[in-house]
Amino acid sequence: MSLSILTQYLPQHPGLLPQWLALTAFIAIGNAVQAYVTLSYTRRVYLGPKAAKDGRSTPDATSPATPLSSRTWGTWTLLQGVVRGYAAYDISNPVMYQLAVITYIIAGWHFLSEWFIFKTARLGEGILAPVLVAVTSLIWMLCQWNYYLQ
Template sequence: MLPGTSLQSFLRSWIGVVGFMALGNTVQCFISGNGTTERLYAGSEDQVTSLAVRLFGVWTFLAAVLRITCALYIHNNQVYFLTLGSFILVFVHFISELLIFKSAVFSVEIISPLAISGTSIILMIVGRWFLEPHKVKRH
């Protein structure tokens, strides 16, 4: 077994699971309406409109598709770095909503996406070192 192979397998699985979790969150946005998102942005419930919830759902769907694609094609540089960028974007978004805009409050609803995106960022940076160079597609 090549060094890092088990880490690669774990990383693929992790990214895939996170992608499918995002699909579930997408469905929640369109079915549950404002309730789910209001808990996430509890600091500014008056700003959470139906339009904002649907927009959040579409954004989450796009992230889900990207992450599932990355899990399937983990050796593709472009997909890998776009996925890493999506996790960075999520992390920065929720940190800014919590600390700068104060639209989120420190709760399980905000800790969860921060923990998942933060863990994913670390795993993807470390995992990149172990991807076999000859299998990485460069375009």
């Protein structure tokens, strides 16, 4: 399969933002599926309290994530992925653009509050990626607001 066949399915709007939205939508949907299948990733994001002084604590032992909370998080992530996917392909629609912005605000608030307020997440690979994606995407979308919503 050639690359040109794949590119015909990508958003056709100018700029990289629509393709970024499609990528984050695809990743979110993948994370949602993963949250339904296993607790592994969810427990890496929500590590819980710091490891015991002996250093033998693992995410399985310290994470507050349960099968129910993982599936709930997966459903929430799936919804965000669907909104971002629709926005990627209809980025000049003000309602879709605004909804996509709101998904990043909610995600950023959620992950940062779990890290700094509720202490269910802590610095590590599990929390850094979603925080960076949420904050970067939010800033990017706000900076490009007038470009895509003319």
